[in-house]
Amino acid sequence: MNRNIKFLHLDGAWMNHAFLRLSAYHRHMERDNIFFGDVIEKNFLEPNYDIVYVSLIFFDEKNPEFQKNREDHIRRQYPESKVIFGGCGSTNPKGTIEELIGFDSYFASYDYSMYENTKYDTGFSYGYLSKGCRNKCSFCVVPNIEGKIVSVAKVPQLFRGSQSLHNKKRYAKKLVIMDNDFFGNPDWKERCEEIIKGKYMVSFNGGINIRKIEDEQVHYLTLIKSHDDSFKSQRMYVAFDNPKDEKLFRRGAELFAKHGLAGEKNGEKVLVYMLINYWNKDIEEAKNRYEVIKEYGFVPYPMLYDDEHASEEFKNFRRWAIRRETRRTCTFDEYKQHGSKAPAMKKMLANQTSLFD
Numbered sequence: 031m032n033r034n035i036k037f038l039h040l041d042g043a044w045m046n047h048a049f050l051r052l053s054a055y056h057r058h059m060e061r062d063n064i065f066f067g068d069v070i071e072k073n074f075l076e077p078n079y080d081i082v083y084v085s086l087i088f089f090d091e092k093n094p095e096f097q098k099n100r101e102d103h104i105r106r107q108y109p110e111s112k113v114i115f116g117g118c119g120s121t122n123p124k125g126t127i128e129e130l131i132g133f134d135s136y137f138a139s140y141d142y143s144m145y146e147n148t149k150y151d152t153g154f155s156y157g158y159l160s161k162g163c164r165n166k167c168s169f170c171v172v173p174n175i176e177g178k179i180v181s182v183a184k185v186p187q188l189f190r191g192s193q194s195l196h197n198k199k200r201y202a203k204k205l206v207i208m209d210n211d212f213f214g215n216p217d218w219k220e221r222c223e224e225i226i227k228g229k230y231m232v233s234f235n236g237g238i239n240i241r242k243i244e245d246e247q248v249h250y251l252t253l254i255k256s257h258d259d260s261f262k263s264q265r266m267y268v269a270f271d272n273p274k275d276e277k278l279f280r281r282g283a284e285l286f287a288k289h290g291l292a293g294e295k296n297g298e299k300v301l302v303y304m305l306i307n308y309w310n311k312d313i314e315e316a317k318n319r320y321e322v323i324k325e326y327g328f329v330p331y332p333m334l335y336d337d338e339h340a341s342e343e344f345k346n347f348r349r350w351a352i353r354r355e356t357r358r359t360c361t362f363d364e365y366k367q368h369g370s371k372a373p374a375m376k377k378m379l380a381n382q383t384s385l386f387d
Contacts, residue, residue, distance in 0.1 A: 033080035036065040037144060038104070041087035041119060045145045047156055047208065048127055052083060054141035055131050066144040070100075072107045079111040080113075080316060086119035097121050128346050136161070138183035146199075154204045154233075154261065157188035160215035164242060167271065178209075181217040185224035203230045210236045213247045222250040233259045236301070240268040240282035241275055248285045250337075256299075264299045266291075270323060271305035273315055283326045293294045297327020307344045308335035316347060317362065 035056045037049045056062040065192055066078070084104055086097070098121050105113050114130070115122060127137055138157070145151045162179035192200055205225075212234055215221060217249075234256060251266070258265035270279045286292045291300065302323045306316045316332065323330040332348040334340055343366070350356045350365040360368075 033060070033062045034077050035062045036072070036079045036082045036108075037214075038082055038084045039066070039068045039150065040070065041085060041117065042199070043150065044152070044319050045142070045150050045156060046085045047158070049083065049085060049144070050140040050142060050156070051127055051137055052131070053144055054139040055137060057141050057143075058139070064141075064144050066148070068148075070104055070107060076211065079108060081111045082108045082111045082121075084113060084115045086115060086117045088119045096149060102331075109343065136182035138187045140188065140190065152260075153199075153201055153238070154206050155188050155190045155201070156207050156208060157183060159183050159185065159188070159221050160209045160217075162214075163210040164214040165211065165239070179214040181214075181215050181221075184232065185221055185228060189230070190229075203228065204233075204257075205230045206233045206235050206259060208236050209234075211239050212236065213239060213243055218364060219250070220246065222254065226250075226253050231255045231257055232260060232266075233257050233261065233265070234267060235259050237267040239270055240286070241278035241316060243282045243285060245285055245288070248289045248291065251291065254285075266300050267303065268300060268328075269303040269305075271308075273309060273319055276319070279322070279328045287326060292326040292328065294327055298329055300326075300328040301331050302328045303331050303333050306332045306334055306347070307337075307340045311341065311344075313343050313347060316344070320351060 033056075035053075037046075037053060039046055039049065047263055053064055057064050062080075065076070078301055082104075084101075086101075097119065101115060101121060101293060128134070131137060140155075140157060142151070142155075160181050162177050164179055185205070188205055188207075189203065193202075209215065212218065212221075223231075232254060238251070253264050256264060256266050268282070270276075286300065290296055304316070304323065309315075320330045320332070330351055332351050334344060334348045337345065346366055347362060350360075350362050356365055
């Protein structure tokens, strides 16, 4: 008799990548029955489950007892089941997917069907072409969890197919690539060729490592239709987090400019994350990095570290920078003085005439 397997999606607005792979294994290799839910409490009409997979992405460091109590509550809902927790928000994650299913290599197969007709299904395809990262950023867990970068899948493996298995809904070739360091993949050129030949639209959701990018790689970016993660506009994500990386950032930005991906025409298609309130508490340093990013026509996007304890000046800087209306119509000093009313205030003052004119 086939087993009943439930996937309990409790955190995150997107489809869970681990669930897509585990469901593919159970549905297609074990011929198990797949069930999906996003509410902890078990309905009395539900069957008993052999296994319940629970994904917990977010962890509240200030209240670890809440996490443990939530996990205990879930176990009580499914006393007859083997409950397996996973994700960064779990107090006791049970290893990798490969360890759970007994595979020696990365299991790159995806089953989207359980998410169809749910609020989590965007119609896009998701996945990793590589795992790991070349960087060793002090604020990031990826190097410790995933290690050195390795290629794990080809582009066609990630695509969910043109048509749903359960209805007549058709899917565009929109692919969210979640790699942390796409061009660190030793097979990056092959993956680029697959994207181009397959005519995929992609979102490099994990970002492009502008500090280590090479000329040929930027050339390939000009051949790929890169979008934001909602596929509403053209977008590339990069980062300039460490002020000590200015020379490396400028090197990559110059390559972008060489290939027409910077400047007034195309620069605003590049969004640059910049971590602030982490390396130091100097707002002038953050303003300097902002100006360096703007030199190339890119869009700076400050990410505020430890916002609870950050100064009001850092909070105001972030508010000013991420709003197009404010950053385009007033300086940060003007925003500090007048707040969100600064753009209207500046416009009003500009239209006033002197009493002595």
